[in-house]
Amino acid sequence: MDLDAYIAEHDGEWRRLDQLSRAGRRHSGGEIDELLMLYQRASTHLSMVRSRMPDPLLVARLSRLVLQARSAITGTRAMGWRTVVRFFTHMFPAACYKAGGWWAASSAVFVLINAILISYVASNPSVQTTIMPQDQINALVNTGFEQYYSQYQNQNFALEVWTNNAQLAGMALVGGALIVPTLWVFWQNALNTGVMGGIMIGNGRADIFFGLIAPHGLLELSAFLLSFAVGLRIGWSWISPKPGRSRGQSLAEAGRAGVVVALGLVLVLAVAGCIEGFVTPNLPTVVAVPIGVLALGAFVTYVVMRGRAATAEGYTGDLDADLREATATVNPTRV
Structure with a gap:
C-alpha cells in the first residue's frame, strides 16, 4: 500500500476531525455525529497504519488526533479521591x-x-x-x-x-x-x-x-x-x-x-x-x-x-x- 496515496486520501478527514475535537469548541447535534464517525474512522486508520505500514510520524499524528477526539467525546477525567x-x-x-x-x-x-x-x-x-x-x-x-x-x-x-x-x-x-x-x-x-x-x-x-x-x-x-x-x-x-x-x-x-x-x-x-x-x-x-x-x-x-x-x-x-x-x-x- 502506498503511504503517500493513503495520506492524500484521508488527510481531509483527519483535518476535519482535528478541527471538531479542539478544546473549548461547542458542537451542534450534527457536528457531534460527525465527530463520532470521524473518530471511529481515525481509530481504524491508526490500527491499519500500525499493522501494515508503521510510519512513526503518521502513527504519532493519528495517535494524538485519536486521543484528542476521545477527550472531546468523553470529557476530561477529574482526578479525585475515588480514583485514588x-x-x-x-x-x-x-x-x-x-x-x-x-x-x-x-x-x-x-x-x-x-x-x-x-x-x-x-x-x-x-x-x-x-x-x-x-x-x-x-x-x-x-x-x-x-x-x-x-x-x-x-x-x-x-x-x-x-x-x-x-x-x-x-x-x-x-x-x-x-x-x-x-x-x-x-x-x-x-x-x-x-x-x-x-x-x-x-x-x-x-x-x-x-x-x-x-x-x-x-x-x-x-x-x-x-x-x-x-x-x-x-x-x-x-x-x-x-x-x-x-x-x-x-x-x-x-x-x-x-x-x-x-x-x-x-x-x-x-x-x-x-x-x-x-x-x-x-x-x-x-x-x-x-x-x-x-x-x-x-x-x-x-x-x-x-x-x-x-x-x-x-x-x-x-x-x-x-x-x-x-x-x-x-x-x-x-x-
Whole structure:
C-alpha cells in the first residue's frame, strides 16, 4: 500500500476531525455525529497504519488526533479521591495478582540462589578472604553489620533506604523490556545478600544477620521480587504476545500494568523503609521480627484477596479503556 496515496486520501478527514475535537469548541447535534464517525474512522486508520505500514510520524499524528477526539467525546477525567481509592482497591492489587505466577517463581529462584551462595561462602573461609580481607571480615562480623542500621538518624536512614530500594525496583521494572538489565539487577541483589549472609553465618553470627534482616527484609525483598517479576512479564509480552495482539500492543499493555505496580510499590517500599529505619535498629529481635512477618503477611493477603476480587470484576491492572491507545479491528474493504 502506498503511504503517500493513503495520506492524500484521508488527510481531509483527519483535518476535519482535528478541527471538531479542539478544546473549548461547542458542537451542534450534527457536528457531534460527525465527530463520532470521524473518530471511529481515525481509530481504524491508526490500527491499519500500525499493522501494515508503521510510519512513526503518521502513527504519532493519528495517535494524538485519536486521543484528542476521545477527550472531546468523553470529557476530561477529574482526578479525585475515588480514583485514588480505586487504584489501591482494584488496579494495583489486580496488577500484582496477575503477575502472581511470575512473582512466586522469582521468589523461589531468589531463595534457591541465596541458599546456595550462603552455604558455599559460609563453609569456605578461603572464599570469604577472597571477597574481602580478614580484618574487614572481622570488623563486619563484630560491629560493622550491626552498626550499619544505627549510624544515621532514624528518619534519615528510612528515607535513604526508601529511595535506594525504589531506584532498584524501578530499574528492575524499566529494564524488563530488554530483559537482561532486569536479570542483572536481580543477580546483583541475590549475590549481595548471599555473600553477606555467608560471611556472617560462617563466622557464627547467624542470629545477628537474620535478626536484623528479617524485620524489614521480608517486605522489602518481596516488593523487589514483585518488581522483578513484573519486569520480566513486560519483556515476555513482546516475545510471546497475546493472541490477537501485535507485539507492540502486548508490550504497551504489560508496560502500563508495570507503571501501576511501580506507583503502588512506592507506598509498599515506604513502609519497608520505615520498618528498617525505626523498628530494626530500636526494637529487640523478638519484637521486630514479628512486625516484619505481620507486614509481609498483610501485603500478601491484600494482593491475594483484593487482587482476586478485582480480577473477578474484570480489572487487569491496565489503565481504564478511555486512557489507553486506540485500537480497532481492521477491515480493508471498509477503510
